[in-house]
Amino acid sequence: MSKTFTLDGREIPFETGQTIMDAALAAAVYIPHLCHNPEFAPHGSCRVCVVDIGGRQVSACTAAASEGLVVDSSSEAIQATRRAILQMLFVEGNHVCPACEKSGACQLQAVAYYTGMLAPHFTHFFPRRPVDASHPDVIIDFNRCILCELCVRASRDHDGKRVFAISGRGLESHLVIDSPSGLLGDSSFAAGDKAAHVCPTGAILPKGRGYETPIGERLYDREPISIVGDVRAHE
Ligand code: FES
Structure with missing residues (x-):
């Protein structure tokens, strides 16, 4: 008899070693997530997948499934926590959705709607960040x-290149590129790399295309x- 949690x-069946996220996705049950991608080791950084287990909030992508767990992923309290996390993500960067080529096909935007x-809600940081x-x-x-470090993990674990890394701590954390100039064009990165296709937002985009899909069909x-x-x- 298979093991299950609620x-x-x-009832969600699971196998030993699976996380709550693994088992939920295998059962076609959606838990919001951004830094999680089943092709890569769990990272647990965005916290959008927060769920409640017995009054404790944990990230579903890193918490192990176990027999008899009772997991809340949909109460108003959990959704409110997720909204607050998303609001922080939005104000920490400069996300101008109406002008972004990824609008309508962006996971950050889609999870926010969900x-x-x-x-x-929070005051925008308006950080000064470059475009490369x-x-x-x-x-x-x-x-x-x-x-979310998905490009970091994809470049390292799939492409074998280590083009990306995170530098700094806390508020100073930022994505850096391993090249003599620090620029992408000076790195070993290629458009066919896995790392070019895992970004859940519009941070990494192909050139020569943009706004290809009309609003309503994205x-x-x-x-x-x-x-x-x-x-x-869908890529
Ligand atoms: Fe679980 Fe990001 S999806 S912490």
Whole structure:
């Protein structure tokens, strides 16, 4: 008999070693997430996947599933926590959704809609961050980086290149590029790298394209991310 835990009243089967996120996604139950990508080791940095277990809030992508757990992923309290986390992510960077080429196909935006986040609430930091257009095929807009480290993990674990890293601590944390000049165009990065296709926001985008899909037909225009799934599944 398979082991199960309860997620929002529904029995979810799991195997030893799976996280709550692993088991939920395998059962086609959506838990909001940004830094999680099943192709890479869990990272637990964005905290958007927060769930409640017995009054304790944990990240579903790093918490091990275990027999008999009762997990709350949908109460108003949990959604409010997620909204607050998302609001912080929005004000820490410069996310100008109406002008962003990723709008309508951005996981950060889609998760914000899913949780009912309608305004940033906190005071914007308006950080001064550069745009790196030095690469012939790909542009990096650091204003949209949420430090999920998916490009770091993809470049290191899949591409075998280590093009990206996080430098600094706390508020000073930022994405850096391993090249003599610090510019992407001076690195070994290529448009076909896995790292070019894992960004959940519009921080890493191909050049020569933009606003290709009309409003109304973009990935998350018709159905929410809980049904459509991650951007990567549609690339
Ligand atoms: Fe779990 Fe980011 S998806 S912490």
